[in-house]
Amino acid sequence: MRATLLLAPKWVLYVREDGAKGHVPLGDDAARRLAGLVTGRELGWVREVVEEVERAGVDSFSTPDPLLHQALAALGYGSELLDPYRNRVDRVGIAMEAGAVGSELEYERAAREVAMAATEVLIREAVKRRDQMIVQAVRVLDEVQKTINALYSRLVDWYGIHFPELKELVEDPEDYVRAVQAIGDRSRLRREELLKVLDRKLVDRVVEAAGRSLGVEVAEEDMERILELAGVIRFLMDYRDGIQRYVRQLMAVEAPNVTAIAGPTVGARLITLIGGLERLARAPASLIQVLGAEKALFRFLRTGRGAPKHGVIFQHPYVHGSPKWQRGKIARALATKIAIAAKIDYFSGEDRSAVLREELERRVKEIREQYPKPPARKEGVRQPARQPQRPAKKERRGRR
Known part of the structure; x- marks a missing residue:
């Protein structure tokens, strides 16, 4: 005998072909069970419901609830998905006839209680998964990179007043920032400090360029501000690298x-x-x-x-x-x-x-x-691109 299964706040209702109605209680953890139905996990309780309904003489099922239909299919039970618009049912009335509730008000209170509890369960599940940490970390990474790019551009312009040739010699942004910190005032350039951040050949070119630079001398206070900016950029670069390592670790665990x-x-x-x-x-x-x-x-x-x-x-x-x-x-x-x-x-x-x-x-x-070679070009007239359709202009009537 076929029965139609219906989800309700704290029960699964069923209506047999002969018109008999019944219900299977979901227990105190009804909210968690319904939340598991939404996420597609913890579907064991659906099997228990099916076994209970089968004891009432039912051997095939139909339901207008897509989530319940998917759960039945995942557990290996064949079920027919009914069109909810063509097969509208009075769940409150069926729940009352099946003895699940005594009044419409009691059904509404149960629906509100379970809906609030199920929402809390779903929110906790969403926050518990660390994939959202990946989302936020990548967004922070993007913002940090934008800030680094903007500040690096300002540093190149600012330090370029004093030593413009350095940008042509050191193209990598991270090496450039380290070189600025190592050089400072080019008149006080110390070769041993520069060798800590650049290779020997490049250091020779930088030292030579510093001796014949067209840049102007800057005050000591101005150089301090420039070096402070370079320090901020260096800190952000280190922070960016740390976030990248953090994302890689999260990805290895979560995905x-x-x-x-x-x-x-x-x-x-x-x-x-x-x-x-x-x-x-x-x-x-x-x-x-x-x-x-x-x-x-x-x-x-x-x-x-x-x-x-x-x-x-x-x-x-x-x-x-x-x-x-x-x-x-x-x-x-x-x-x-x-x-x-x-x-x-x-x-x-x-x-x-x-x-x-x-x-x-x-x-x-x-x-x-x-496909080792590119496809041959088709000979013939090239078709024009599809133009977007514009609505026809309304005909104007009356005197101008």
Whole structure:
């Protein structure tokens, strides 16, 4: 006999084909059980409910609740998902007829109580997972890097008044900041201090340039302020490096499979862009492939030209290290494996990185062997780009 299962605040209601109604209590931890239904975890209680209903002479199920339908499918029970708009039911009335509650007010109080408790459980679960720490750390990293870039530009301009030739000789920002701290006033340049931050050949060129520099002399107070700025930038660079190490450690613990496939940097960027590991686990590979290329995607939707083939996963060596005509296919394969890895990290936590990595390498090798040369250009007239449709202007009526 078939029965329709209905989620209620503290019970699972069922209505048999013959019209008989019943309910299975969820107990004192109803909020935690319903929260587990939302996250797709802790579904053991659903099996207990099914066994209780089966003892009432039921052997097949249907439900208008998508979450309950997914849980039944995950546990191996076949169920029919009913259209909730075409199969509307009076849950309050069924709960009263089944003996779960005595009045509509009692049902509403139970619904409010369980909804508040389930929300608290979900919030605690979301905060407990450290993937949100990855999101916040990457965002802090971006802000720190922007600050470093802005202050470094100011330092180059400011110290360039005194020693403009240094920027041409030392191009790396971190080496430049260290060189400024080591040199200070170029008239007091000490070679042994400079050798601690630069190689010997470069030190010889810097010493030579300092002797014939076109920069002006600055007051001692002005140089102190310049060196203070260099110290601030150096501190921020060290802080940035510490955050990067912290993110790599978090990724290794929270998302080992994603880290193995995408790398800690790209994996952390993907988790940050989409808003968490859960969202990454539920996202399709097609979305993961273009994360970070939103502007290009919307431009393509508007003009019909230049469809993006990859977003931040372009930073992966498999993608940016491949020829242009292979990048789209490799990005698709990489996104597919990242989607699988994220699901494993979030739902099971198993370490299947070696298998996923081997499958990805095999697929990349197949693509490179199958497409060693760029595709031949098609001859013929190039089709014009699709133009965005504009609404027709309304006809003006009446006197001007």
